[in-house]
Amino acid sequence: MSAKRKEVEERISGNLREDLGAFCLERWQSLHENYAAINLSESGVFPLKLSELEDFGLRLDELKHLELGYGWTRGSPELRERISVLYNGEIGKDEVLVTAGSAEANLVTAMSVLKEGDLALVDVPNYMQVPGLLPFLGARVLELKRSSPAWKFPIDEAIRLIQENKPRVVFICNPNNPTGQVLGNAELEELGDVARKAGTILVFDEVYWGSELNGEKPSALEIIGKDVAISISGLSKVYGLPGLRIGWIAGRREVIERAWSFKDYTSIAPSMLSDKIASSVLSLDSVKKLRERARRIVRRNLELFTSKVSRDLLDAVIPEAGAFIWTKVPWFKDTLGLSLELFSRRGILVNPGECFESPGFLRIGIGQKSEDFSSSLEKLVEGLVELRKGHLL
Numbered sequence: 001m002s003a004k005r006k007e008v009e010e011r012i013s014g015n016l017r018e019d020l021g022a023f024c025l026e027r028w029q030s031l032h033e034n035y036a037a038i039n040l041s042e043s044g045v046f047p048l049k050l051s052e053l054e055d056f057g058l059r060l061d062e063l064k065h066l067e068l069g070y071g072w073t074r075g076s077p078e079l080r081e082r083i084s085v086l087y088n089g090e091i092g093k094d095e096v097l098v099t100a101g102s103a104e105a106n107l108v109t110a111m112s113v114l115k116e117g118d119l120a121l122v123d124v125p126n127y128m129q130v131p132g133l134l135p136f137l138g139a140r141v142l143e144l145k146r147s148s149p150a151w152k153f154p155i156d157e158a159i160r161l162i163q164e165n166k167p168r169v170v171f172i173c174n175p176n177n178p179t180g181q182v183l184g185n186a187e188l189e190e191l192g193d194v195a196r197k198a199g200t201i202l203v204f205d206e207v208y209w210g211s212e213l214n215g216e217k218p219s220a221l222e223i224i225g226k227d228v229a230i231s232i233s234g235l236s237k238v239y240g241l242p243g244l245r246i247g248w249i250a251g252r253r254e255v256i257e258r259a260w261s262f263k264d265y266t267s268i269a270p271s272m273l274s275d276k277i278a279s280s281v282l283s284l285d286s287v288k289k290l291r292e293r294a295r296r297i298v299r300r301n302l303e304l305f306t307s308k309v310s311r312d313l314l315d316a317v318i319p320e321a322g323a324f325i326w327t328k329v330p331w332f333k334d335t336l337g338l339s340l341e342l343f344s345r346r347g348i349l350v351n352p353g354e355c356f357e358s359p360g361f362l363r364i365g366i367g368q369k370s371e372d373f374s375s376s377l378e379k380l381v382e383g384l385v386e387l388r389k390g391h392l393l
């Protein structure tokens with residue numbers, strides 16, 4: 001093993017503490033993303049510029065007069081109102097907590113719903129933040145493993161395990177990162193009914209909600225109801241605004257109040273500037289336009305991907321949502337080694353399946369500007385063909 005490979009492996013998969021491993025995906029991104037010539041590692045659609053937000057309701061000149069105080073620690077009433085409206089009447093503005101991205105929402109939700117020794121079921125693969133945190137929070141964990149080739153959520157197993165074990169909570173990433181698969185409404189209803197009977201909370205990380213390629217879908221919170229479900233989402237992926245660091249938790253009042261208390265220990269308040277910008281662009285009309293933008297970008301790039309990349313080079317799972325594609329590498333299992341070679345030889349950044357407990361797979365972003373994406377894909381194909389020809393095998 002090369003020294004470089006060893007060093008990266010230690011940094012992305014070492015332990016931070018006995019009960020907390022490094023967060024492989026985020027470590028991998030942080031170490032490489034700003035040095036990549038071609039970044040195919042993002043999971044959202046390419047970001048908007050501040051000036052472009054004027055088309056979505058922002059009055060840029062008003063920002064000049066904004067007093068940069070702490071603002072509202074749980075998010076301003078305007079922003080919480082706008083977020084609550086996305087859930088079509090299931091919740092009110094006091095049932096929303098604004099967080100620093102959905103990453104903080106995941107953290108404070110997990111802190112709020114779990115206590116030492118509780119049993120948690122978790123959807124795997126997923127973004128892997130929550131699976132990483134669970135041992136640190138003292139939970140007992142059972143993984144609900146998705147598997148090749150369809151990568152669907154294992155609903156029958158989830159139902160059986162909920163009925164048999166009555167876990168405190170089930171964490172589900174829907175639409176799923178990295179597989180792009182989406183649970184159907186009937187499946188969600190069934191899961192909700194079973195969880196309600198077992199006294200189990202269902203936490204949905206829905207940061208890709210709104211990008212479903214087959215059209216608008218309600219949140220799991222609307223379908224199941226706030227007595228059982230909690231929804232986590234944010235503006236980073238579908239809305240192209242990761243730099244705002246705005247996410248949220250939506251659910252019943254006690255959960256939100258408790259999460260707010262935990263947030264006192266993490267970030268206190270959302271950035272005042274981000275709160276203001278997010279409040280301006282979250283009208284229903286702008287939400288519709290931004291979601292359509294995301295779908296348009298992903299549809300076009302998905303077409304490019306399937307026309308330019310042969311299945312014997314990358315065997316892709318066609319996504320139902322998200323701005324990424326999950327692909328098997330049929331000719332090579334060591335996808336961490338492959339990703340490192342692609343990066344060091346050609347400056348191309350993709351995400352290795354090892355960060356999703358799935359060696360042999362890559363997650364490739366398809367949310368870029370289509371003009372750039374076409375040539376990036378060509379370079380990716382060249383790089384992979386070169387590696388397949390024998391440099392790695």
Ligand SMILES: Cc1ncc(COP(=O)(O)O)c(C=O)c1O
Nearest residue numbers: 101102103127177207234236247
């Ligand atoms: C499923 C999922 N949840 C949460 C996050 C965190 O995103 P952010 O904090 O930018 O909202 C990500 C980022 O990739 C993600 O994929």
